[in-house]
Amino acid sequence: MFEQFFSQDYMVAFLNSIIRMSTPLIFCAIGALIADHAGTMNMALEGIMLSASFAAVYFSALTSSMWGGIIGALFGGCIISSLLAYFHLFKKSDLIITGIALNTFASGGTSYLLFLTTGEKTTSRLLRSLQAPQVNIPYIQDIPILGEVLSGHNVLTYSSFICIIIVYVLIFKSRFGLRVRAVGHNPNAANSIGLNVRKIKFRALLISGAFASLGGAFMSMGYLSYFARDMIAGRGYIGLAAATLASGKPFGTLLAALGFGTANAFSITLATMNLNADLVAMLPYAATILGLVLISARKLAIEKGKTKLVNKIMEEKKL
Numbered sequence: 001m002f003e004q005f006f007s008q009d010y011m012v013a014f015l016n017s018i019i020r021m022s023t024p025l026i027f028c029a030i031g032a033l034i035a036d037h038a039g040t041m042n043m044a045l046e047g048i049m050l051s052a053s054f055a056a057v058y059f060s061a062l063t064s065s066m067w068g069g070i071i072g073a074l075f076g077g078c079i080i081s082s083l084l085a086y087f088h089l090f091k092k093s094d095l096i097i098t099g100i101a102l103n104t105f106a107s108g109g110t111s112y113l114l115f116l117t118t119g120e121k122t123t124s125r126l127l128r129s130l131q132a133p134q135v136n137i138p139y140i141q142d143i144p145i146l147g148e149v150l151s152g153h154n155v156l157t158y159s160s161f162i163c164i165i166i167v168y169v170l171i172f173k174s175r176f177g178l179r180v181r182a183v184g185h186n187p188n189a190a191n192s193i194g195l196n197v198r199k200i201k202f203r204a205l206l207i208s209g210a211f212a213s214l215g216g217a218f219m220s221m222g223y224l225s226y227f228a229r230d231m232i233a234g235r236g237y238i239g240l241a242a243a244t245l246a247s248g249k250p251f252g253t254l255l256a257a258l259g260f261g262t263a264n265a266f267s268i269t270l271a272t273m274n275l276n277a278d279l280v281a282m283l284p285y286a287a288t289i290l291g292l293v294l295i296s297a298r299k300l301a302i303e304k305g306k307t308k309l310v311n312k313i314m315e316e317k318k319l
Helices: 008-037 045-063 066-090 095-118 146-150 155-172 175-185 187-192 197-223 235-245 250-271 277-318
Strands: none
Touching: 008 045, 008 146, 008 155, 008 175, 008 197, 008 235, 008 250, 045 066, 045 095, 045 197, 045 235, 066 095, 066 197, 155 175, 155 197, 155 250, 175 187, 175 197, 187 197, 197 235, 235 250
16 A cells, blocks of 8 residues: 555655645744744734635735735735734733634634625635746756656745745844844843833734735645635644744744644645545644644753752752
């Protein structure tokens, strides 16, 4: 049964699928990364991506333009992100509860808007939306096997890898990034030197939502060519786990997102082999849980190491 998996055609399709499945996770994870550096957590990533997916299809059909869809996705996702920032930073609502509420709101809201605009309750196939174009990389596309894996992907897929570099520069090489990290590390100290902590966190959450929105746009303009009800299917939470696993490092976030993308691609590959459907569908979420367990174990080991070091110093002082 698994012999076909190791054939050249199957492996090329599998590697190609990893890149495609990782794209929305990369966008979402770097969005979570920015919020994390600001000392907060964007718990509304699921709702942001879902709202962006619907807005991308709607505005693309409305304007008959791919760019109209991308701008619409940014608009739709940033609405949810700004609501999270407003309620949490200005109204002092609980971050996790607010995030879950907005995710639920996005799920119901997009379904309702889908019915209003198309009369359908499940997909937007009646809307004539556009897809983001595929890009063939010169020279690389002519290389056997490698060209099939790396070339011919959606323009948003390549944009996700470029965004990793952009986020690295933004967080670690810019004045704004320095302020974000200062606020996230010690908000009281940042406030004492004149930084507007609430304003910086608000901007960080908006930027976080913008990157996650691109992941939502990919889902309905790249991964699929239409919007489907609840199509994000937990990717917002998986992206959040990927950013947490990377401990604030952009390139580590990329690797974590690729790891979860591999789990997604593997589950789809196994589904073609007539295995138990429920077991196969569970794999990406099982990988997420395993990742979170590894994070907890690592943090526990670090805390134990610190405790041992403190105890050793105290014993040496007694001697």
